[in-house]
Amino acid sequence: MLAKVCVPSNWKRVIQEHVFSLLQSCNSETNIAQIHSQVVLNSLSHKNNIITKLLSLYIASGKLQHAQKLLKKIDNTNTTVWNHMIRGYASSHMPWKSVQYYSQMVSTESEPDGFTYSFLLSACVQGGVEKARHVFDDMTERSVVSWNSILAGYVRCCDIDAARIFFDKMPQKNVVSWTTMIAWCAQNGQSKQALLLFDQMWRARVELDQVALVAALSACAELGDLKLGRWIHWYVQKRQKQPSVSLNNALMHMYASCGIIDEAYQMFTKMSRKTRVSWTIIIMAFAKQGLGKEALDLFKEMLSDGVENSGVRPDGTTFIGVLCACS
DSSP states (O other): OOOOOOOOTTHHHHHHHHHHHHHHTOOSHHHHHHHHHHHHHTTOTTOHHHHHHHHHHHHHTTOHHHHHHHHTTOSSOOHHHHHHHHHHHHTSSOTHHHHHHHHHHHTSSOOOOHHHHHHHHHHHHHHOHHHHHHHHHHOSSOOHHHHHHHHHHHHHTTOHHHHHHHHHHOSOOOHHHHHHHHHHHHHTTOHHHHHHHHHHHHHTTOOOOHHHHHHHHHHHHHHTOHHHHHHHHHHHHHHOSSOOHHHHHHHHHHHHHTTOHHHHHHHHHHOSSOOHHHHHHHHHHHHHTTOHHHHHHHHHHHHHHIIIIIOOOOOHHHHHHHHHHHO
């Protein structure tokens, strides 16, 4: 006699919850496809929460065509669903589709929110800052993220005058606002302006992140401002538990540019991880100080370390330092 199989009366709900939990923990494209097949097999395509989550995973993995197909299966598209689509295309090679989805969104009962406009602005900035500015000006509520999107657009277009006017008008500035301006100034020969903004950022009691610190150190190196450079080093030691390689390289470059070769070399020796940039900075530093033998010894050490450990190889800039050491 065959044993009777007990099937829970709420088995559909159990399966639905199981599939949703799989989606919540999904971390690979292969898993997405497998879970999608389970959604179809178990007739869960009409469940908006499951389809919405599946759609967001496809977008996160860059599978926008799959997301498009899923969108058509959602009966009542809400703001979250539209935001997923707008955001996905905003960061793709087809940003104009974000505007198309926004147009579809406003033709429904879904209300745009702050996230909608932020994603839309990101898409519009890629097509031109003026188009994005029109969207921004039509917004009833503007978050700091929205302001930062336009600011980034002006900076990307190298319209620094418009960027500065816009920056000064911002009712609220966060760390991204400040670092956007400081980094641009430091990278485009406006070192004094970069350090002025850096000082204002500090006085505004905004936490100095590694991007701002690297940009400020670059400006210090350009101007030979050892005093501020040392203060930043002190700040890093006090506040940054694990400075990035870029930050350590910036400190080393600042000391080298200010002619403090001993401290530059001390920074170099303490670095647990050295990149091609790290080696090149210290080789160039010794070469410019007339310490050709030391520079060449470091170059040999770089080659040896690259073969045996790190895999780091010299580039054209490194060889300029070597030639400098030989002259």
